[in-house]
Amino acid sequence: MLKITSNTGPFSVTAWRGDAKTLLAFDLKTPEARQRLAGFSIHVQPPVGNGYYLWNDLAFENPASHAQVPGEPPYSTANAPIHKFRWLHVPGLDHQGLNPPYGDYAYTVTPRYFSADGKMLPIVQTLAATVTVAVAPYSSGKLSLGFTRGFVQSQAFARHFGPHLPTRPQGAPLNFDTSQVAGKDSKGNDYTYAQQYDWLGYTARTRVFGILDAVVADPALSLDMFAYDLNEPDVVGRLLTLAGQGRARIILDNADLHHDRTPPAPPKSPKPEDQFETLFAAAGAAARIKRCHFGRYSHDKVFIVYRDGAPIRVLTGSTNFSVTGIYVNANHVLVIDDETVAAKYAAVFNAAWAGPASGVSFANDPLAAQPFGFGGAPDLPGMKIAFSPHQPAVAKQVLGGIVARCQQEAAAPAHDGSVFFAVMELDGGATNPVYGALTALHQNPSLFSYGISDDPSGISYYPVGSATGVLVTGKPVNTRLPPPFNQVPNIGLGHQIHHKFVVCGFDGPDPVVWCGSSNLALLGEQVNGDNLLEIHDAGIATVFVIEALALIDHFNFLDHTANGPTAKVKHVAGTPPPAAPAVKRDAAKAAGWFLGTTDAWVAKFFDPNDLHSRDRVMFA
CATH class of the missing domain: 3.30.870.10 (Endonuclease Chain A)
Structure with a gap:
């Protein structure tokens, strides 16, 4: 099966099967469903072991000002939803270690929303859509x-x-x-x-x-x-x-x-x-x-x-x-x-x-x-x-x-x-x-x-x-x-x-x-x-x-x-190696890179003159 689509009201999730990886693509069919959109939270249930939320590279500047899922870090997509309409999941990057199992993975994606004053609201489970894909x-x-x-x-x-x-x-x-x-x-x-x-x-x-x-x-x-x-x-x-x-x-x-x-x-x-x-x-x-x-x-x-x-x-x-x-x-x-x-x-x-x-x-x-x-x-x-x-x-x-x-x-x-x-x-x-x-x-x-x-x-x-x-x-x-x-x-x-x-x-x-x-x-x-x-x-x-x-x-x-x-320029053997890698998400915070708190990021994905929009239509 090339792709699997699941719908909940105006929201849809489409999963495309790759080589031991999954491309997830999202769509919101009505303008009302896109208003105050804060992004998408993605939960993964692997065939073996506990489920987890995928992680974002960025977080909100003041996570406590937004609804947070207890036990999840600020950069989890549960607390920092992604600002894209597609996302590629490769098991083992942030979770599951070096040898994640193959099998059926269930992806539950939930659109998230801001309140009128720019505060992200809690997850509403009834808005979520789930697709199950064979990852192998x-x-x-x-x-x-x-x-x-x-x-x-x-x-x-x-x-x-x-x-x-x-x-x-x-x-x-x-x-x-x-x-x-x-x-x-x-x-x-x-x-x-x-x-x-x-x-x-x-x-x-x-x-x-x-x-x-x-x-x-x-x-x-x-x-x-x-x-x-x-x-x-x-x-x-x-x-x-x-x-x-x-x-x-x-x-x-x-x-x-x-x-x-x-x-x-x-x-x-x-x-x-x-x-x-x-x-x-x-x-x-x-x-x-x-x-x-x-x-x-x-x-x-x-x-x-x-x-x-x-x-x-x-x-x-x-x-x-x-x-x-x-x-x-x-x-x-x-x-x-x-x-x-x-x-x-x-x-x-x-x-x-x-x-x-x-x-x-x-x-x-x-x-x-x-x-x-x-x-x-x-x-x-x-x-x-x-x-x-x-x-x-x-x-x-x-x-x-x-x-x-x-x-x-x-x-x-x-x-x-x-x-x-x-x-x-x-x-x-x-x-x-x-x-x-x-x-x-x-x-x-x-x-x-x-x-x-x-x-x-x-x-x-x-x-x-x-x-x-x-x-x-x-x-x-x-x-x-x-x-x-x-x-x-x-x-x-x-x-x-x-x-x-x-x-x-x-x-x-x-x-x-x-x-x-x-x-x-x-x-x-x-x-x-x-x-x-x-x-x-x-x-x-x-x-x-x-x-x-x-x-x-x-x-x-x-x-x-x-x-x-x-x-x-190359590292020369016998000389001190380059500085140790930074912790990606901690460095983002130190650099002042944070998620926005409006839905301004959404517009390009629905502008017919922008490739982002054609990208969304093609995959979602």
Whole structure:
């Protein structure tokens, strides 16, 4: 079920199911119901344990002047209702610890009101509406999704693990023991690398290791793998186990960033991928690994699972099998349990395995000549999959389909079009048709566009009274957040947004998602080994839209607080670390940031010329 709506009089709550998260959207149907609106209180009842109210980032300046729920802090939405018409809930951020249970979550949302003299009135239970949603990693039939958490630059990460990026022990082997202590949390408690990795990798990590563990446990299964970056220690460990049993073949990128043409002189270490090749060969599998880079990169990130030699399952997506790919970048994976799809990926692997170690000969293979159609049955959505590198004409045709659909959405009547996206980069719009189209979208006031990229050519956010769309950057560097927000890790020159997905027509009759490993760049489609999926399915589209919303809303704030787009200051080992993170809500109070005590915040959500209003209509 895509969404669930509950109504109480003029008030409605709509819940959209995401990947182990829930988007809640609210509406008030009459002007009278919006008068003196103080916000929304949100109570959550998880499948196990006590219920709780979600917490706001702000509180009233004088909480005692307003009705307060005993036992709840001033910043609880019971006492400080939110001033938005949608809210994303991810279990485990403020409540339930690091490993909250999956299952049915009941959300009870209550509109709150001010008295004539600006005092918030007590909760009126009869005004509340409740929706119950299954919160779990997203699966539908033969297709399952997984997402990395993508919020290493967040207060939640800093609270759990401190203001430093996930890393590995200095001098440790490639497949080091991740159960060892990695650091201390804000309360001084030890945490391990595995705990940090599990929190950051989220459902994408679950999907990756679900496949690897299943193959390791069943002697009838074997694995073929395309890898670009490869250094995640537990992935490496499982692959070495399979190597010793002759149950894995790997095509591993050997472009210069992953391969030393001349072995480095000590004390410099070989690149991780070269280290892996040595370990894989030492396990007796030298003939089962191939290094290549097509025209430029072997850029796929793919598992193909076989049972007794027959392909049965595929994992693909944007997620590299590396510490950065799973634990720092915002990424996605897809698992497709379909023999026909798996057979096509197996054919691509075998063609690359049999071909030359480099060069672009694959572009001449019939496998690269056109997208292949699959699905359409109830248990597998209709989809097309294209395998590159392509000949130039094919590359233009494949990317042209994305551009054409974006243009179709922009031309939709009655402002019904929508485009959401999260892509690693948008440089080179003049020579890359998709980048150019996405960059221009947010300038079109007739289109609802919401997008994020590491390097957009411009950063804009809709002001009050504007209907133009949103484009924000996901790569603020040297970020030191002012009160009331914590300091967060500096990602330096790496990527935070590594996704490559575009969603068109989310709430229309034919929602479509483009995703996978392709950077959606014209040159990349001609020289990289990649796969690009086009999926027509409302549920899959919804999950990707929710991912875009989470990233855009989060990084929009960081964009406004980063020290500057060219700042590159990093913490130097051996020097005192940055100041400890501030307590977010205490710092807000000290900074004088408080909730307003009028309903002035409501107007933009009902102004038809403002994107806030279109946002409310679309989701609520």
